Amino acid sequence: MTEADLQALFESLAESSNARGMVVDSGLAQLQSSHAVEIPSAYRHFMRLVGPGSWGSFLHFHAMEHMSTHEEQLAPFMDEDLAQMLEPTADVLVFANSDNGDMCGWHLHDLVRMPPDDCPVIRIVPRSFDGEVIAASTAEFFRLLLVEGANLFGVGTLPLVFQSRPLERGG
Helix, strand or coil: CCHHHHHHHHHHHHHHHCCCCCCCHHHHHHHHHHHCCCCCHHHHHHHHHCCCEEECCCEEECCHHHCEEHHHHHHHHCCHHHHHHHHHHCCEEEEEEECCCCEEEEEHHHHHHCCHHHCCEEEECCCCCCEEEEECCHHHHHHHHHHHCCCCCCCCCCCCCEEECCCCCCC
8 A cells, every 4th residue: 555545545534534633743843852763654644634533432543742652651550560561562652542451552662773664563452561563564554444444453343433632732
């Protein structure tokens, strides 16, 4: 699937859902400053055209300025045992959460050592801290959801409905 094909899918989703999209430059600059990584272009395009919100009232996408690593999300609860269990997925930069507790993201070490568009999408299963590759790239992740209706979360095909979320203000 080409970048133009993916952009056409995002435009169609945005139009059918009355999604508002957003300017991504400040969030991108903040992420690059915080984590010294570049975000895959497919996610940047998705945010620019569709914006943060919920897909099928199940999968909730974050604006870039509100992304954090799995470890950062669990910092208030961190102790030595949790830190050890968390080690395999601590550096996963989470871009979406599902209602059943799954998290989707990219390993920071992949974003640093690979071209961002080639980084696999990781799903972190709730309560287990196991990371599983669910797509070879972010573009593939969106293709699986939009084109194939893949069951990536064990709940069946997600409806092609997107509900925009008002942008969060502050931290």
